[in-house]
Amino acid sequence: MGTAGLPGTVLRLPAVYGPGDYQHRLFEYLKRMGDGRPAILLGEGMASWRWTHGYVEDIVLAVVLAVTDERAAGGVYKVGEPDPPSWAGWVSEIGDAGWDGEVVAVPDDRLPEHLDWGLATRQHWVADTSRIRWELGFQEEISREEALRRTVRWERRTRRRTWTPPPWTTPSRMHASRRYEPLSQRAAAVWLVRSGDMKRALRYSLAATVLSAAFGLLLQRRRPMMHPPRLTFLFENPLVNRFVGPERLIRRLDLAPGMRVLDAGCGPGRLTVPSRGP
Numbered sequence: 001m002g003t004a005g006l007p008g009t010v011l012r013l014p015a016v017y018g019p020g021d022y023q024h025r026l027f028e029y030l031k032r033m034g035d036g037r038p039a040i041l042l043g044e045g046m047a048s049w050r051w052t053h054g055y056v057e058d059i060v061l062a063v064v065l066a067v068t069d070e071r072a073a074g075g076v077y078k079v080g081e082p083d084p085p086s087w088a089g090w091v092s093e094i095g096d097a098g099w100d101g102e103v104v105a106v107p108d109d110r111l112p113e114h115l116d117w118g119l120a121t122r123q124h125w126v127a128d129t130s131r132i133r134w135e136l137g138f139q140e141e142i143s144r145e146e147a148l149r150r151t152v153r154w155e156r157r158t159r160r161r162t163w164t165p166p167p168w169t170t171p172s173r174m175h176a177s178r179r180y181e182p183l184s185q186r187a188a189a190v191w192l193v194r195s196g197d198m199k200r201a202l203r204y205s206l207a208a209t210v211l212s213a214a215f216g217l218l219l220q221r222r223r224p225m226m227h228p229p230r231l232t233f234l235f236e237n238p239l240v241n242r243f244v245g246p247e248r249l250i251r252r253l254d255l256a257p258g259m260r261v262l263d264a265g266c267g268p269g270r271l272t273v274p275s276r277g278p
Contacts, residue, residue, distance in 0.1 A: 006273065007073040009066045014080030014127060018056030018147065019154035026148075029091050030155055033099040040091055040103050041112070045121035047088040047105035052080035052127045055147035058140040065136045067262050077132035081144065084126055093144065097152040246274040 017025045032040055054062075062079040066072045085093065088103045095101065108116075132138045142150075255261070255275055263272040 008272070009072040009074070010076040011062060011066055012076065012078045012127065013059060014052040014054040014078075015125075016054050016056055016059050018151050020056065021151070024155065024158075026094055026151055026155055029094050030152060033095055033101065034156075038101045040095075040101065041115055042088055042091070042103060042105050043108040043111040043116060043121070044105045045108050046111075046117065046119070047086060047103070049087045049119070049121040049124060050084045051087070051090075051125040052084045052129070053090075054080040055140070055142050055144070055151075057142055058147075061141060062132060062138050063262070063264075065132070065138055067260050069136050072136060075131075075135065077136070078127040078129045079132060079138075080127050080129050081140070082129055082133070093148055094152065096145070097149055246271050250275050 015025065029040060059079060062077070066075075066077065084090075088105060091103050095103075129138075249271060253275075261272055261275055
């Protein structure tokens, strides 16, 4: 947005759900509902907590509007449902697809530990999405009831039997990653210094990097996921830029003046900024 001569638009997206959701946001509750549990427990704070969501098809519509509407240039828009329900209401709406139980709010100190997301629920995650509505005319085309029905149907078709909570919802896992990652980096640096054979060490490091990248690509094909920030160096380094740098990739795109470029993701603009030309 701060690059001169390059008009851009920023979309701040909500928690996106729908068919293809690699995080399976609904599955945690669908699994319990499918097991026939008569109640789903939530902490009192979590039960009243609100988080803006958005159905995937509606989010795509917002992206298309931002790309094609001249009025969006230079704007920053928040996208998502205009009326996010409480979390208890959200879970109840998920259950409308065939569950006869009820959502029960219990005191936070009585909630089983494995059901506690560890969030500061006094702060809601609600976005004001009015600007994109009155400036660009954005409006959801799929009702929340229909969106949840489609998502539930897709989740049941995938027949996912296990569920792993996102790492940011498990404080112990998050703290563990912070504790051990610097240690591993420090150990690698010490090994390089003490090895006495830097060339061999560099060969091993390069081989390990290539193998890690290849494994990541194979895993990505089987189960789409976000690119880990700690592997950004695989793309942002002089060696990669020498062989597949932004300029070479842009030449293959056959971009012409007047074309619009959609940079999907929260990257540093590796292709977008150079594509504006000299």
